[in-house]
Amino acid sequence: MTVGGTDGAMFTALLGCQRGTWAHSPLFQWMTNNYEAMSQAITGKKVRWQKMSEAAESAGLTNVNGEPPKPATVRSTWYRVRKAVSAMQRQKEEARNTALAARAAARAASQAQKQHDAEGRDALNRRMAEADADVRKNQLQDARDRSRSVLYPETTSDARSEAAPSEERAAAPAVKIGQVAEFVVMRKQAPRYGKDQDTPLPPPYVGPRPAGMPKDLPLEALMPLDASGRTPEGKLDFEQMPGLPRRSFFDRDREWALACLPMIEVIPPRERSKPLKAMFCLLKMKIGR
Structure with a gap:
């Protein structure tokens, strides 16, 4: 007896066990392709398997061995078809549910990220607004501290007077009895x-x-010294010149012109810039000089 080798009945039998050699019978394939119609037709408990066996034989539908199917073969084949189709439907349903769950999770994560980003932007905007408010408050207070008094232009503000050395306070001119402050x-x-x-x-x-x-014009009416004096298009903007009253503070052009002219007139003509000279002429025309 030969122990090794690749010949013999056992090896021949093993050839049929290789992957891919198995194929469903024509009867199985027909039932699978027409599963919906058969499911709707076979609704009762009594099925005429003998009649279906004869119909399969006349239609040329055989079992896996190529033989006409017997009634028991038709019944067992239908059972296996239902089992296989149900398994495929479950797999499709599970895959569909998995895909839906993944999409829902992705949408939820996207919404959560958007909400987180929005909350972060809101918090950042609040902090920036608070910081801007603090800066403006400090700048305004500093401007008030460093600006001269309206009633007593020759003296500094109260805050600076309190911080001044005693010898400077002693050098200040004495107040005359009965002197009435100018009301502005x-x-x-x-x-x-x-x-x-x-x-x-x-x-x-x-x-x-x-x-x-x-004297009756507050500091808030002036444009900051670092203003550009130009429009976004690059043209001269006389209504917002640095260090001069801004037009938006006044109700009428004449009031604005009368407030600007004295501040320009104190500057010697030779020291005035070209934009300032042009503005001076414009203001004089507005008040009719």
């Missing part, structure tokens, strides 16, 4: 209407009161 009513920001309400006011002016500035 400070101007206020003109009402803003329409689109002007949405336009933010410029940063506060920081520095002492400029020479020639009307």
Whole structure:
């Protein structure tokens, strides 16, 4: 008896066990392709398997061995078809549910990320707004501390007077008995209407009161010294010149011109810049000089 080798009945029998050699019978394939129709037709408990066996034989549907199927073969084949189709349907349903769950999880994660980003932006905007408010408050307070008094231009503000050395306070001129302080009513920001309400006011002016500035004009009416004096298109913007009253503070052009002219006139003509000379001529035309 030969122990080794690749011949013999056992090896021949093993050849049929290789992957891919198995194939379903024509009857199985027909039932699978027509599963819906058979499921709707076979609804009762009594099935005429003998009649179906004869019909399969006449249609040329055989078992896996190529023989006409017997009634028991038809019944068992239908059982296996139902089992196989149900398994495939379950797999498809599970795959569909898995895909739906994955999409739902992705949408939930995206919404959560968007909400997190929005909350982060809101928190950042709040912190930036608070920081800007603190900066503006400090700048305004610093401007008030360094600006000269309206009633007593020759003296500094109360805050600086308190911090001044004793010898400086001693050198200050004595107050004359009976001397009445000049009463000045400070101007206020003109009402803003329409689109002007949405336009933010410029940063506060920081520095002492400029020479020639009307006594009734507050520092908030001045443009900051670092203003560009130009429009976004690059043209001269006389209404927002650095260190001069801004047009948006006043209600009328004439009031604005009368506030600007004294501040320009104190500057010697030779020291005036070309934009300042042009603005001076424009203001004189506005008041009719």
